[in-house]
Amino acid sequence: MNRNLLKYVLAATLITSVASFYALKSDEGVKADPDNAGLKLPEGFGALKVAETGAKARHLVVTPQGDIYVKLAKPKDGKGILQLHENSDGKAQLTGGFGNYGGTGIYLKDGYLYASSNQEVFRYKLNDQNVVLSPDQPEKIVTGLKMGRQHETKSLVLDNDGNLYVNIGAYSNSCQVQDRGYQSPGMPGCPILDSAGGIWQFKANKLSQSYGDGIRYATGLRNVVGLDWNQQNNQLFVMQHGRDNLNSSWPALYDVKESAELPAECLYALKKGDNAGWPYLYYDQIQHKKIVAPEYGGDKKKEADAKYLDPAVAYPGHMAPNGLLFYTGKMFPEKYKNGAFIAFHGSWNRAPEPQKGYFVVFQPFKDGKPSGDWEIFADNFSGTPEKAAAGRADHRPCGLAQGADGSLYVTDDSKGSIYRIIYTKK
Template identity: 70%
Template sequence: MRFPSTRLLLAVPVVAGSLALYASQTNVRVAPDPDNAGLKLPAGFGALKVAETGGKARHIAVTPQGVIYVKLNKVKDGKGILVLHSQPTGKATVTGGFGDYGGTGMYEKNGYLYASSDYNVYRYKLDAKGEVAAPAKPELLVSGLKVGSQHESKSIVLDNADNLYVNVGAYANACQEQDRTRGSKGIANCPILDSAGGIWQFKASQTNQRYANGTRYATGLRNVVGLDWNPQDNQLFVMQHGRDQLHDNWPELYTDQQSAQLPAECMYAIKKGDNAGWPYLYYDPQQKKKILGPEYGGDGKKEATGNYIDPAAAYPAHMAPDGLLFYTGTMFPAKYRNGAFIAFHGSWNRAPEPQAGYYVVFQPFKDGKPSGQWEVFADNFAGSAAKVASGRADHRPCGLAQGPDGSLYVSDDSKGTIYRIVYNAKK
């Protein structure tokens, strides 16, 4: 079904001699693709494929002028960041690239573009057109971030007080003496938490900071890929990737089915000094309790004790939440304003149960806190129910960004497709 086109008001300055791709457009009419880019969406919404980048597109940023920046997990043709300029149709063209490093993090704020490799964080000054002024000369903000054999990506976000937050994932599943090994016990006072398994805080405008100069803002977080700053209550929110292999490592305590359904993927509202409890506990969505991990003497029923925060919301297991975005636009109906969109990249380890995820969900919020049941918002990135169940998805949503008109951009790190979701019905 083809929806009526939507009208966009883009405030992009016209610069003499500039490309028409980013010239000012007033009353630009953007229509969804006839098949809504293959996506299943709520009534009134439409989608189009903005571009096919051909790279592993992780997090993305869209400037107030509408320039799209895409962070690639791996360098493609010598570039780790792609630049896309929108056409009047809403489609976009890859017009260049820069940055000789792969990675995940990408964020735009206050006239700067921030990007991360697995080791460092950089920033680039944006000019009045939303263009990076000196792509070959980024400012190095943070260097020497901890990298292990897994969970190496560094997601980033900024607050409104010149602070930069960086995820440093734990390089283990559950801090066992022998990682991911049947019956191996957990290491007491897990040493990984000294340098990983949490969120580190740095200054957003200070160059040449070393990892050792940062502040461990929060701990006990196995791995965070999706994170965002909630403007409603001025607080950091993160999505944790829950631990794996409960049955594989502890078959006497957990069935295959339990292992597929545990633990929850959790959203946490983070304040400085918070501890979410990894590796000592996990959250059981059926029991609605924090459960002591089997590596530390748990049996699937013992509750964890200690000063550990509760999740703000919980979601099905192993779906890999890789993107989080608080929606502040006005294009979508009022119910979406100040709520959160979450991109679930999709599972690999729910066998013998079907795999799950590969969609974008919406979590309603009220007064800065989750309120009400989450719902699937954009589905069928995988291509079919059979491809979801088998884990052989065509596309896997990863990054989220809000356009200056209030549309929602979604990246795909399987084939590199960039999607744009718009609302077309009368509100």
């Protein structure tokens, strides 16, 4: 064989071998961890741990380019937003961080990354690869939001018409004269509702807005951490954290078991002007009724005024719903399309009854409305049933995001793990 021809054949063979190797590696793609990252999932699903941040990871977003932006409850090394980048195997490395503030809210929309502290909302311009251009020079969209010593985080979401929605949690349990006090009555008219206890709407592209520039879009919501925009019916849905202390404040009315089970954690479908009724009522998922709160003359049987909004779905009490995501991807089976995933962070206040939660549930939807019973989708974040019952969970699910391929990401704000759930059954 001609020497030049031999060189050509060898070079071509080498190129083909290298190409085949990388094609094989690419075809292998993202695989679940052998133990599914410790999670229990429905048949056909797997999970992997994408990264360990070592921080209190709250909400997150994932870009089509494989970047993950994670909002931290408190800054780590002076950074309140972590940026990670994924390899072809789905594992991610920390590539940077910015924002010297803690908080929960983060959202990606129309070329901007939006993020919140406990008093402000910022936005960062993105380039065509969805990378933040000037991480040290965010624009302030909203300033001076009310913050108390509880329910202070500002979750956020955007609609398709340039509007920003922000949760302003009530800095109170049930608007009592003495917060969480023994038989302390509710404050008449609940003055807290003027600046908290609801969802406020602002313009997404207007700088330095305050309460006066916004609209109190919905009220009577004690605290919302998980929220999302439903694209099917173009509507805001939120998960409310129900009130506490029924037994400790009103032991003559509620025993410890009733206090552990009540009230429901509620999913609400909101429209402008809606009032969900906090603090004047709570929803009893056992009686399937809106019940007048004891602080306002309730006796656990007296029904509240029908003018207040009914929940779309009521879930067991004190499980702390911290994440809500409508699934629009193509990876999961058809039953999941347009349904809702909800991350229940887990209870702390059901003792002496067992604590509950520490899982992600799936709520079926049809035509933009809940349809059918909810089911536990991802479980065992706690590590063992015993740890869950004792409230000593290893991990607590918080934020939810959908990847470009349709996989589901879950944060843990206890140890800072980031999970990715994939469908593996062909």
